[in-house]
Amino acid sequence: MTTSTPKRPPARSSSRTWRLSLSDPRVAGLFWQILVVGIAVAIVAFLWSNAIHNLSVRRISTGFAFLGREAGMPIADSWIDYTPKDTYLRAFIVGIVNTLRVAVIGIVLATVIGTLVGIARLSSNWLLARLAAVYVEVLRDLPLLLQLLFWYVLMQGLPAARQAWKPVEGVYLSNRGLILPSVPLHEANWWTILALVAGLIVFTLVRRRLIAQQMLDGRARPAWPYALGLVVALPALVSLLSGANWSIMLPELRGFNFVGGLTLAPEYFALLIALVTYTSAFIAEIVRSGIQAVPRGQSDAAKALGLKRSFVLQHIVLPQALRVIIPPMTSQYLNLTKNSSLAVAVGYQDIVSVANTTLNQTGQAIESIALIMMVFLTISLGISLFMNWYNARIALVER
Structure with missing residues (x-):
């Protein structure tokens, strides 16, 4: 007596094959995305070539080589060194x-x-x-523009430097702007500021750690010793070792304008x-x-x-x-x-x-x-x- 072994059905493929048909939502979605991107690139290319052609017809040079030329442009209010002879x-x-x-x-x-x-x-x-x-x-x-013009006209209507308002010692308000006391910042001052920022970051991490420990055992741990050491003692030590000078420079009226201090135009x-x-x-x-x-x-x-x-x-x-x-x-x-x-x-x-x-x-x-x-x-x-x-x-x- 013989027994026949049943045939196993063919194994199904684990990955579905894509049909290149617009009836498939995935194929349709991919097609429309490619089409929209292609149209956008074509429009940008057309506008760019048209602009380059018009500029060449009018003999106008293109490119960013002009950035290396002398500007000859005065800039009155600047926080970094600048002269009209710069680029x-x-x-x-x-x-x-x-x-x-x-x-x-x-x-x-x-x-x-x-x-x-x-x-x-x-x-x-x-x-x-x-x-x-x-x-x-x-x-x-x-409107914002109306408010901006209002404040600017108001600033222009303030008294001149010789009759400037003096709300507190060392602070002047005139048509030249707001003049405040300032602290000249040199290299040693910046190192001290950097130490202060680093101390604040470390103290924040330490404080988060202390709070996490308190949430575990319910015992409060004081954070003020860390604040005293990282935020106060560390910058003070860096300032002392680097010889930072923190003297305040008060503005002084000389002639028709102020000398020293920080001027906000x-x-x-x-x-x-x-x-x-x-x-x-x-x-x-x-x-x-x-x-x-x-x-x-x-x-x-x-x-x-x-x-x-x-x-x-x-x-x-x-x-x-x-x-x-x-x-x-x-x-x-x-x-x-x-x-x-x-x-x-x-x-x-x-x-x-x-x-x-x-x-x-x-x-x-x-x-x-x-x-x-x-x-x-x-x-x-x-x-x-x-x-x-x-x-x-x-x-x-x-x-």
């Missing part, structure tokens, strides 16, 4: 630094003022809450005030809505435990509100950076003003505009990357 590249670097001066300082001040105004809008004090509401509604509803000061006040009004609303997004039961439970209102706001409400505040806050930071290009309206020489002057002198229109776009794109992407990293860091992690 256009050096002038562009000065313009970038001037743009960063406005953007970085403006972001910090707008964040502080906007946060305070947003918290004030929720205050139980009727007068404080109404004043904060008026601040937000007035500044948010007026009226163009820069007006631009900074306009950007900070305008952006802080939007940030205030973001902070207010973020705080109100936190369930009221959180603060009620904390108050029932006898915690102070300031402690509840700082350690319970704001950390949770940050998850709502950060995304729209990023947009306001980007808006402030891009709005700094309005500096050309008051004569402040930022990257846009320097590029416009370069364009008029050299005729390199495409290159100058491309440099402006590249600078603002780089700054904006840097802000976006940092804020996205911070937003991901504070986001809730599901388990």
Whole structure:
């Protein structure tokens, strides 16, 4: 008697084969993506070749070789050494630094003022809450350019240097700008500042470690000895060994102008005030809505435990509100950076003003505009990357 062995069915292929048919959603999606990218590349290539042809017909040179030529362009307000005999590249670097001066300082001040105004809008004090509401509604509803021109005209209407206002000792306000006391920074001073920054970073890491240990065993560990050693003793030791000089230089009136101190030109000061006040009004609303997004039961439970209102706001409400505040806050930071290009309206020489002057002198229109776009794109992407990293860091992690 014989038995037949059943045949095994053919093994199925582990990987599915693609059919080159537009009825397949994956093939169709890939096809349309390639088509759209191809059309975009073709449009850019056509525009570029057309621009190169028109420039060659008009005998206008192209390229960035002009950056090595002498600029012959005066720049009054500069934090780095510059003379008109320097190159256009050096002038562009000065313009970038001037743009960063406005953007970085403006972001910090707008964040502080906007946060305070947003918290004030929720205050139980009727007068404080109404004043904060008026601040937000007035500044948010007026065009930024109008506010910028208002502050600039106001600065020009201030008294001359000899009759300058002196609100406190060493601080002067006149049509020459805001003059403040300053500390000359040399190499030894920078080493001390670097030691302070390093000490703050290390102290932050140590404090996080102490908090983590407290969460494990419930025993509080003091952080002040580490703060004293890393933030106070370490910079003081570096300052002493390097011989840093921290003497304050007070401005002094000589003739028709001030000598010494730190001078904020009226163009820069007006631009900074306009950007900070305008952006802080939007940030205030973001902070207010973020705080109100936190369930009221959180603060009620904390108050029932006898915690102070300031402690509840700082350690319970704001950390949770940050998850709502950060995304729209990023947009306001980007808006402030891009709005700094309005500096050309008051004569402040930022990257846009320097590029416009370069364009008029050299005729390199495409290159100058491309440099402006590249600078603002780089700054904006840097802000976006940092804020996205911070937003991901504070986001809730599901388990």
